[in-house]
Amino acid sequence: MLDLLSLLSFGQGGWGNALLLGTLVTIALALTCVPIGLPLGLLVAVGARSKRRLPRAAATVFSTVFRGLPELLTLLLVYYGAQIAIQHLLERMGYAGEFHINAFFAAVVAFSLVLAAFSSEVWLGAFKTIPKGQYEAARSLGLSRRTTFVRIILPQLMRVALPGLSNNWLTLLKDSSLVSTISLVDLMRQTNLAVSATKQPMLFYFVCCLLYLLLSALSGVVFNRAERRFGRHVQGAR
Amino acid sequence: MSELVMSLLGYVIDPELLERYGARMLEGLGITIKLVALSYFLGLLLGWMLALGRMSGNKAVQLPCRAYIYFFRGSPLLAQLFLLYYGLGSLRGFWQDVGLWWFFRDAWYCSVLAFTLNTAAYQAEIFRGSLLAIPKGQYEACRALGLSRFTTMVRVVLPQSMLVALGPLGNELILMIKASAIASLVTVYDVMGVARLAFSRSFDFEVYLWAAVLYLIIVEIIRRALKRIEARLSRHVVP
Amino acid sequence: QDAIRIGIEGAYPPFNAVDAKGQLYGFDVDIANALCAAMKAKCTLVAQDWDGMIPALVARKFDAVVSSMVNTEERSRRVDFTDPYYRTRLAVAVPKDSKIPGVDAKYMKGKTVGAQSSSTQGMYAEDVYGKAGADVRLYPTPDEAGADLIAGRLDAMVHDKFPLLEWLQKNSEGCCKLLGEIPGTEGDTSIALRKGDDALKQRFNQAIKDIRADGTYQKISLKYFGADIY
Amino acid sequence: MSVTDALATEQNHGPRADAHGDDRPVVIQIRGMNKWYGSYHALHDIDLDVRQGERIILCGPSGSGKSTLIRCINQLEQIEQGSIHIHGADVTRQDKPAQVALRDVGMVFQHFNLFPHMTVLDNCTLAPMSVKGMSRRQAEESARERLEKVGMAHLTGQFPTQLSGGQQQRVAIARTLCMDPKIILFDEPTAALDPEMVKEVLDVMVRLANTGITMLCVTHEMGFARQMAERVLFLDQGVILEDTPPQDFFAAPRTERARAFLKQIL
Amino acid sequence: MSVTDALATEQNHGPRADAHGDDRPVVIQIRGMNKWYGSYHALHDIDLDVRQGERIILCGPSGSGKSTLIRCINQLEQIEQGSIHIHGADVTRQDKPAQVALRDVGMVFQHFNLFPHMTVLDNCTLAPMSVKGMSRRQAEESARERLEKVGMAHLTGQFPTQLSGGQQQRVAIARTLCMDPKIILFDEPTAALDPEMVKEVLDVMVRLANTGITMLCVTHEMGFARQMAERVLFLDQGVILEDTPPQDFFAAPRTERARAFLKQIL
Ligand SMILES: Nc1ncnc2c1ncn2[C@@H]1O[C@H](COP(=O)(O)OP(=O)(O)OP(=O)(O)O)[C@@H](O)[C@H]1O
Ligand SMILES: Nc1ncnc2c1ncn2[C@@H]1O[C@H](COP(=O)(O)OP(=O)(O)OP(=O)(O)O)[C@@H](O)[C@H]1O
Ligand SMILES: [Mg+2]
C-alpha cells in the first residue's frame, strides 16, 4: 500500500509531479481553446441565423463537418495535413527551409474548431430565447447594431448559454487526451506512460479519474459563479 | 459511364487498400452501430430513472443520483472502461463465485455496460433539463383533471419534453458514435478503431478519409432523421 | 547541421520508457545516445506516441526513429531503414496450466490470442494465427494484453521475446509461462529515416559498426539483457 | 346558434338575492385555514361555506391570495392549518375519499393550460378516458356535446396554438366540463385575453352559471360580477375582508381598502 | 408627490376639438403605404398626416393592423409601397437623414421590453450615452429627472424583474423620454398589466400628453381615449375606416364595423 502511495509522491521516483504537469497541459490546452473556439462558435451561430444564403450554408457545413469528423482526424489534419501542405507550398515557392507547426498550436487550432462547431449549436439555442422585443426596443432607441449586440444581446445570451457551454467545456477537457498522438504529454498520456513504466494501471487510472473529477468540480464552481454573475437580474425575481 | 466513375474513383480510392481493409471497415461500422444503438437505448432507460431520481425531493434518492451523474460526466470514458474491464476483470475469482464471469470475461459486454453507464449520466441531465422546461401549468391542469401521475407523465409531459430534449439527444448520439472508438482499448474495433489499425499498417492517410466519409454520412443521416422527428413532434407548433 | 532529432515511444520497457521526471531511458535510449556520440552529433530525444510515429517522421517533426521498430515491407514503403541494431523474434506466453502444445499455427485454432496492435507481433497474430482460425485480440499496448492473459480472457499472447521475458519475470504475478519462440519470425530492428535521407542513413550505418567495434554496444546489451542481442 | 342566443332558450335562475341563509346543502366547508409560502403568511384563518349552486366572485388587489385560496380548495397547494371539506370529505387527507371528492371539482386557469401537443378533441377526451375509464367513443361523444355548448364543436381537430385566446379558453372550459364537475373554480379566466375575446368567454360562463353549477371565480370583470354573482368575497393580504351580495359590495363597500380598490379598478 | 397630483400643477392643453385643419406643422406624413407579410396584405393604401403635438388613438379589432401601422412608422417593419416622411425626411430610405429623423421617434411596447440584465438607471442611460454620446454624469442626471417624472426615481437600482408590471412600463416610458423624442408611439401600453396597475400608467401618459408631445397610441382603454385623444383612427383589415374626434367616434360611429367593435369592447 505504501509502495503504491510512494508512486504518487512528488519526490524521487514519484509520479506526482509528472501527473500534475500533465494536468497543467490539459488545462492550458483547454483554456487556450476557449477564447478562440467560443467567439468562433458565436460567429458561426450568427452566420446560421443570417438572412443571406451564403453565410447560412457555410455555417451549416462548418458545424456538420467539425461535429461529424472524429476529433482525432481533425487533429491529424491540422497537425500533419496542414504542415505537409504548407511545406509543399513553400517548396514550390522556392523556400527550402523547414516549416513546423507547433504541436500545441495545432492542438489549439483543431480543438478550437471542434469547440466552435459544438458551441455554435448552444449559441443558436440561446439566440432563440432572446425575445424579438429586445431587438426592437434597442432599435427604437436608436442603438447601433454593435451596441445592441454587445450591450443587450450578448449578456443575455451568456446566461442562457452557460449550461450548454459548460458541457462543451467538459467534453473539451476530456477530448484533449487525443493530443498524445501528436506528442503532447497531457494527463491521459502521462497516465499511460506511468502505467507502462510501473505496471500499476488500476492505481494510475483511478488517480487520473480523480484528477478529471477535480477539474470538473473546479469548473463547476467557476460556471456557477458565472451563472450567478450573468443571472443577477433573475435572482430578485418575485 | 460506370467505367468513368470507377476510374475517377480509382484516383481517390486505392483499390488494393480497399480490398484489404474495406470489408473490415464495414465490419467496424457494424460494431459502431450495434454498440451505440444498444448502449444508447439502455442508457435512455437508465437516464430516465436517474433524471427522475435527481429531481426527487427525497434526499436519499437524490444524492446517489447526483453522485452518479457527477462521476460519469466528470471523468473520461476511457478511464471508466479501463477500470471496468481490466480493473473489475482482474477479480476473476470473485466473478466466478457469483456466476458473472461470463459477463466480465467478454469485452463486448463490458463495452456495452461502460458505454451505457456513461451515456445514461449525460442523458439524465438532458432529460432533467427538458422536464424543467415544461410549464408548471401543465402539471396543474393534469392534477385539476384528476389524471394519475403515470398518465400525466406519459401522455402530457413526455411528448412535450421530448421536443426540447431532441436536439441535445442528437448531439449525445453523435458524440457516442465518435466515442465508440474508445472501445478499441478492450479489443472491440469500431470504424475508427479499424481505421487506426489499417493506418498503423499501411501508413496511408486514405483510410482515415474513408472513416471521415462514413462518419459524415452517419451524422448527416442522424441530422435529417432528427429533423423529421422534430417536425412530427412539433406539429402543434404554429410556424 | 549536426543536430539530430530522434523519436522514441517511451512505453516499451525495457527498450524504452519514461521515468517520473519525463526522462527517457532504456536500451533504445542508450543505443541512440551511443550512436550520436559515435557520429559526433548533437541529439535531442523526443517522446512520441506510437500511432503518430511515422507520420511525425514524415512530417519532419524529427529525423530518425530509434524505437525498436522492426523493418517490415509495409513500413519500408513509407520510410527507409538502416542496418539493424538488434534482432528479435516473436515468442508466445500462455497460462501455466495451458494445454497448448506448441507455437505452431495449427495449435491456435479456436484459441483466443492477444497481441499489441500496430506492431509486428500484432501483424503476425492476425496474418498467421488469425488465418489459422484463432480469435485474435489486438490491444493498444502489451500491458493490456498481459492483463487479460492474467485475468484468463486470453489463451495465449504473442510478443517480442525480450519484453515478453521481462514481463514474465517481473509482472505476470506468476500466472504464465513461455510457450516458446516462433521460428521464422526473426525481425530486423532498425532505425527508421525519411525516404531519401541517404546521407543520414550512411552515418547511422557507420555508427552502428563503430559502437559494435569499440564494445559500447555490447556493454549496453549486457546491462539490459545479460547477453548480446545483436 | 351563438352561445348568447342559446342562453335565451334555457331557464335563467338569475341572481338570488335571498341566497344567504338558504337551505341548499354546503358543498365546500373551510375552517381555520392558514397557508404559508415559506415564511410568508399567504392566507389567514379563512372560514368559508359554499352552498350547492352558489356563484361566488373573489376579488382583491394583486397578491392578496385569491389564487392561493382557490388553489388550496382543489389541493394544488397544501395547507398548513385548518380543514377543507368537499361533499363532507376532508380533502387535505390525501386518501381515497378525498380523491373521489376532488373529482367533482374542475378548474379553469388564466393561461388556459391546454395540452399543446393534443388536438382540441384529445384535450377533452384524455381525462374521461383515463380517469373514468370511458371508451373512446363515449368520451368523444360527450366531448363533442360539451364543445358544442361552448361553441367550439367545429374546431375539434385543431391544435390549441392554432386557436385565438378566447377559443382556447372556451376549449379549456369544455375540457373541464367533460369530467362532469359539480364545482368549477375559475382563476382570472379572461385576464390573458384580448378585449374583444373577453365577451365570448364571459358569455359561456354566464350560460354555465345558469345551469345551476357551483362556481367560484376570481375575476376583475366587475360588470360580469355584478351580473352573475350571488356573493362577492373581497380579499386583502390573505384575509377575507368582505363577504356580501354584489349590489351591497358595489354600492357601499364596508371597508376602506375595498373602496380604494374599486376606485382603482372601475 | 403622485403623478396625478403633479398633473394638476401643469398647464392642461385639453382636447382641442378645433385641431383638424389647424396650422401646426405636419410631423408625420404617410402616403399610399402598403405592407405585406409574405402574401398577406396587412395594410392597404394608408394616407395619414400627423401634426405636431397631436394625440391620436388607434383602435380596431385584433389583427386589423394597428401594431403594423405604428411599427412601420418607426421602421421596425419595412413597407413595400408608399412613403413615410418624418420632419420632412423619407425614413424608408435607410440613409443618414432618415436615421436622424427616427431619433425623434420613441416607442413604448406592450411587453415593456426593458433590458432585463440592466438596472433601471442603466436602462435609461444606455441610449443617451451610446447614441448621443452623453457623459455618464449627464445621462444619469437626465435619467433621474425623467424617472422622477414617472414616479420611479426611488427605484433606480432595481432590476426590471424586481418591479411590478406597472412600474416596468413607467420605466419603459422614462427610458423613451431620455432620448428626448418629439413623437412617441405606444403599442397597447396597458394591455399586459393587472387592472390596478393600468391607472398608474395611464396617469403618466395623460401627464405626458399635456406636455405637448406628439403621441400615437394603440389602446383599448376607451375611457382614456375619450379623455386625451384629439383624433381616433379606427382600423379594420388594414384599412383606416374612421378618422374622427373621439366624441363623434363614441357617440355615433359611422361604419357598421366600428359599431360592432364598440359593442364588444365597452
Ligand atoms: N409558489 C409561491 N411561493 C412563494 N410565494 C408565493 C407563491 N405563490 C404565491 N405567492 C405569494 O403569495 C401571495 C398571494 O399570491 P396569489 O397568487 O394567491 O395572489 P393573487 O391574489 O392571486 O394575485 P394576482 O391577482 O396577482 O393573481 C403573493 O404575495 C405571492 O407573492
Ligand atoms: N411578422 C408577421 N408575419 C406574418 N404576419 C404577421 C406578422 N405580424 C403581423 N402579422 C399579421 O398581420 C395582421 C395585422 O397584425 P397586427 O399585429 O398589426 O394587428 P393588431 O391590430 O396590432 O392586432 P392586436 O390587437 O392583436 O395586436 C394580422 O393578421 C397578423 O396575423
Ligand atoms: Mg392570481
Ligand SMILES: [Mg+2]
Ligand atoms: Mg398589436
